[in-house]
Amino acid sequence: MVLVSESSEQMQNAGRLWHEHLDAPFPASLRGAEFGDTDMVLLDAETAGCVLTWLNNGGVLDAERTSILQGCIENLDRVIPQIAEPAGTQYYERLRQLAVLVARALSSTT
Structure with a gap:
């Protein structure tokens, strides 16, 4: 019973975010920008794709996308401190908050 409400709350929080x-x-300012070998547009697209797939699949993500999501979180952790513009940092x-929420939800179901 607790898992259902917790899962529902995670889905609602993720949906809102x-x-x-x-x-x-x-x-x-981040269009075409790269930090190290990380293209910022691609990082946005990969992370968003994993989150959207998780939302559309009712909280389920396949192993490949789960691995991609973990890599996105690592890249986000590395590049966010390098973003100079406040709007870019906030974005x-x-x-990252979305990606971490999904990753935590996935780890609580396994």
């Missing part, structure tokens, strides 16, 4: 993310414009912090 997802809509905030969709409403936020991509930071213009990627929210994306």
